[in-house]
Amino acid sequence: MFLSLIFIFGGKAFYFLQSNARFYILDDIASHDWYKIKLSSFDEYKISHLNRNIFIIGDSISLGMPISSFSNEFKVYNYSIAGEDTVSLLNRIDRIPFEYADVVLFMIGVNDLGKGRTIESILTNYKLLFSAIKCIRCQVVVQSVIFTSPFKRDNEKIKELNLFLEVGVVDYGFSFFDVNLSLGLNYELRDELTYDGIHLKNQAYMTWIKHLNLFLNTGTN
Structure with missing residues (x-):
């Protein structure tokens, strides 16, 4: 079973899984078999x-x-899951073997806004997640939530x-990397970099990783 399509209908995100031709609402993703298999x-x-x-x-x-676009000096392991939010990530964060990481690239939050969670609840979950990242020897890079097209999410809340994140991660000894400096314009995701207002085209990923590699080498955005 594997994820083949994501689409939006009636303000909710749905997954279509090719192997059994079923549709799943984004909410409570951790209860679905495909999530457990990915985990x-x-x-x-x-x-x-x-x-x-x-x-x-x-x-x-x-x-x-x-x-493959990251610097050759790194071996990259992607622990991301489509549809993840701060709540579902909290439920699995202790399964990630941070003791093997040299660099942790962290980004979460846009799906929380899509589910109508308050800023206060998301910030509380951020603090719990940051406290759960037990990483003595690694560099933790918390990346900004990427702006969306204005009809997708409230970009004022993303700014908040x-x-x-920019200020708060310092208390945990983490770094902050602002992806929006290269992908955003006037507090929105640039139209030419997205195909649905949230998800990114290849050009956006290439720009993001180019600046991220520079940040990992120099520490500057």
Whole structure:
């Protein structure tokens, strides 16, 4: 079973799974078999301390990152799941073997807004997630929530989340990387970089990873 299509209808996101031709609403994704299968697949990663390892953690936006575009010095493991939000991530964060990570790339939050969660509840979940990342030797990079087209999410709320992240991650010894500096314009996702107002075209990923590689090498956006 695998994810073949995501579409929006009536303000909700649905998944179409090709193998059994069923549709699933985005809400409560952790209860579905396809989510559990994806979660189990992470246990099959063969991770070694001999490599410099990047762990990617997020939702479908992070899941789409082309790992071959990262610097060759890194081995990249993507722990993202389509439809993930702060609540479902909290329920699985302890299954991620942070002791093997050299760099953790973290982005979550846009699906919480899609489900109508308050800013206060999302910020509370951020704090719980950051406290759960037990990573002594690695660099944790918290990335901004990416702006959307104005008809998809409230970008003012995204701005509010990012303001907290930029300042708040310092208390945990983490770094903040602002993806919107390269993908956004006037607090919106640039039209030419998206095909549905949220998810990214390949051009957007190439721009994002180019600046991210520079950030990992220099520490500057």
